[in-house]
Amino acid sequence: MVKHTMGETCVPINPQRVVTLSSCTLGNVLALGVKPIGTTNEVYVEGNSLTSMNGDPKGIKLLGLSQPNLEATLLLKPDLIIGVDWFKPIYPLLSKIAPTVLGEIDYVNWQRHFSFVAQSLGKQEVEKELWERYYQRIQKLKQALGSRYQGKKISFVTLGHNQIYIDAKNSFAGSILNDVLLQRPASQNRDSVYGSFPISLEELKKADGDILFVTTYSSGGNQFLEDKQREPLWKSLKAVQENHVYYVDFTSWAATNMLGTDVVIDDLYKYLVNTF
Structure with missing residues (x-):
């Protein structure tokens, strides 16, 4: 039952x-x-x-x-x-x-x-094994990162349907970043009812950080991103100017399931460990 x-x-x-x-x-x-x-x-x-x-x-x-x-x-x-x-x-x-x-x-x-x-x-026993594996991967990633991102702010935004969304601290990807002890910009270091909140183009500074992860959903989101990349406000972002913008897969970074955690952790290795 x-x-x-x-x-x-x-x-x-x-x-x-x-x-x-x-x-x-x-x-x-x-x-x-x-x-x-x-x-x-x-x-x-x-x-x-x-x-x-x-x-x-x-x-x-x-x-x-x-x-x-x-x-x-x-x-x-x-x-x-x-x-x-x-x-x-x-x-x-x-x-x-x-x-x-x-x-x-x-x-x-x-x-x-x-x-x-x-x-x-x-499958409760398999669930337990998967959680153990998840925290082992988190611990290994923390060791690989060391102190190199101490004081650095990691931002994550999603674009789609003519709207920019910031992932909050309690989003799916936000929970993983939190487990890795990566810090978020002040504007993103908050909880939201649905794990994200919209911002206007004029508020784009809230999306800035030392590292900026970006994802889009739908073809409309891809076009919207292309349009925003031409905007002076986008070009003024610190992460953009320092070439620390990384594009990741929406279905993985917004997965809200255990399968997606591996992809997010792999991406954090790829962009934060291997590119340092």
Whole structure:
């Protein structure tokens, strides 16, 4: 029996045909060593694989972006559906297809959803091993960085749909930067309800730091970034002038799942250790 946002559901031990609803659930299931047969993925980009992270997307049927195609889901004959609480409106229909569990999705507490997925799959021992591995990698990265970034400020921003977003201290990537003990600019050293907050072009100084990580989502975000790079305010940023701007993958740095932690840590090695 698994407790979730819709009550309690009896789920199979060692399910063989799992369907995931949301990219964060997908990444957690893959991290735990289970390959789902189908998934939704709200950050899917046409032409790219289901996930750019270290999971194997081959053989996973894309059932929809923000909402699953229920007929396609039924045809897959899943024995367990795992998702997040924004699928509450269609829960009665999903639960007729297969046992369905919906966990709380709180972007600033992504660890909680990982634990929920592990419990639903009966993979608590694997979860424990993955946390041990995560903190071992964090410790090794801290040792590799040494004191070279002491006093340095690390900034992370996302551009998309004509808007600039700053990742707060309690975002997914922010939590990893915090674990590594990397410091954030004063404007970013705060918590936000959704882990990020928008700024205007006139507030671009809030995005500055000694190191600036930048990501975009959607083709509109890429064009918006190209436009902003021509702006005098962008060119005036310290990180831009000192050539310390690094472009990273959105689906990994905003993953909110255990699978994405490896990519963020790899990028921190790549740009902060190997380029020093």
